[in-house]
Amino acid sequence: MRTRFAPSPTGPLHLGHAYSAILAHDMARAAGGTFLLRMENTDLERCKPEWEALIVEDLAWLGLTWDGDILRQSDRIGSYNARLEPLAEQGVLYPCSCTRGDIRAALSAPQEGVPHAVYPGTCRGRPMESRRPGDALRLDLQRALDALRGHDLSFSETGPAHPGRHRVDREAALRTIGDVVLSRKGEDIVAYFLASAFDDADQAISHVIRGEDLFDFTPIQVILQHLFGLPTPVYHHHRLIRDETGKRLAKRDDARAIRRFREDGASPADIRRMVGLP
Incomplete structure (x- = not known):
């Protein structure tokens, strides 16, 4: 472990x-x-x-x-951003020029009781060549899921509330996760869940132990792990104090x-x- x-x-x-x-x-x-x-x-x-x-x-x-x-x-911020290049080449990223406040909120770790606002796709379809200073990079989730057809998008959970094997539901992900922000150009910040996915792989983490408020956020990390060819650890979401x-x-x-x-x-x-x- x-x-x-x-x-x-x-x-x-x-x-x-x-x-x-x-x-x-x-x-x-x-x-x-x-x-x-x-x-x-x-x-x-x-x-x-x-x-x-x-x-x-x-x-x-x-x-x-x-x-x-x-x-x-x-x-490690520079290395996180550099590792996004393969996703750009796969055509599953696009630049987003929506408000800084919205983008900063999207980059933060999720909080219990704070709903995750699903991005309506305002900038979806913009080519990477149109990216300007200050633009964020968003994951085109539908294209990403299309690229992962045939992958076993699932994870094992050992926590008390959701024990067992869980499979990422494509339609639920599109409905509740949407096109998440991965980084913001010019401010050297990356999304919590992206940096965490890279670090867990680089540190060979076998078991992620964290609060149950993050359980519903696990599917986006599993999707990113498969997009980057990273292993999926076992998750244990514990009760909250x-x-x-x-x-x-x-x-x-x-x-x-x-x-x-x-x-x-x-x-x-x-x-x-x-x-x-x-």
Whole structure:
């Protein structure tokens, strides 16, 4: 087993992050496997070195150890964009000049309770030669799925909510995913799910352990894996840690930040107990 914890250094770790990191770490160690730490910091405006330093400090305080050096996506943005060239040659990419706000939202990791807006195809059909500075690159999902006819677009899930083998439904993907943004020219930013797919392959990740709010986003990663000839790991989407109202914890919940618990005298064992881990 090779797995990873991949936070975005845009704020402090909270109890939900701690649960995900501890679970991935413990599963890897129990299997005699490898646990890696990756910083998903492609958003250079929001990701800060001080947040990364605090994340590393919190994880070490929790008693977690990782193998090898920390991988930082910000060091690899150029390689992500270069690896898009084969898709352009296959005719499954097109430039998009829609608003920056819309495109930036599309590049972010999905959030529970925030619906994914399916792109209406305004720029679909534009040739790559028409790309201008500031344009994004979108995946023409229908063409991509046509190119993958005959591929086994499926993945194995071991999480408690959706165990078993899941096949990507073509019509559902067109209806609910649509033509996603993969990168934006001139700003050196790439989509969360694209960078993650490349990194999982490059780091030989065998098991992706993450929150169940990302389960519905897995099909687009499977599609990209097949387009680029990458392996598909096993997925394990775990339960989310929620507040007393049932809402998923977010980085704005600073009162539940690991830093706060440390300052209040909690121990790593207390944190494990709070998230329901031995």
